[in-house]
């Protein structure tokens with residue numbers, strides 16, 4: 113979808129959601145507020161959609177999203193989950209060896225599940241995910257294994 117395809121009503125809804133999250137004295141939406149505003153529009157962003165959008169716009173993490181940018185995000189979100197996941201894979205492959213190992217996977221799952229307290233993304237959980245997704249049994253995730261794992265999860269399959 114393109115911004116030009118939005119109806120006046122779409123734009124009103126988007127503006128209402130945007131305005132509901134903008135705090136006094138701030139020039140726009142933080143990542144967290146953007147997520148809340150999208151949820152108000154009935155859109156559930158994946159853990160990486162918003163981060164990647166910030167990255168694409170070349171914004172720093174604490175910079176804010178304008179209404180115009182929020183409209184664009186509304187149009188491009190959820191269009192290409194695989195591309196977003198491939199981006200996330202490279203981001204979390206911190207030692208750049210082309211695979212996600214256990215430590216990298218743990219950080220990634222913590223982000224996916226927003227479990228900053230480490231409440232239930234523990235070593236056992238990470239091991240289970242790795243076992244399930246590791247199709248060729250080499251103990252690390254290749255990009256295809258990783259994309260399959262998360263796309264299946266978001267599609268609600270087992």
Ligand SMILES: [Ca+2]
Nearest residue numbers: 205209211212
């Ligand atoms: Ca790696």
Ligand SMILES: [Ca+2]
Nearest residue numbers: 250252253254
């Ligand atoms: Ca593997």
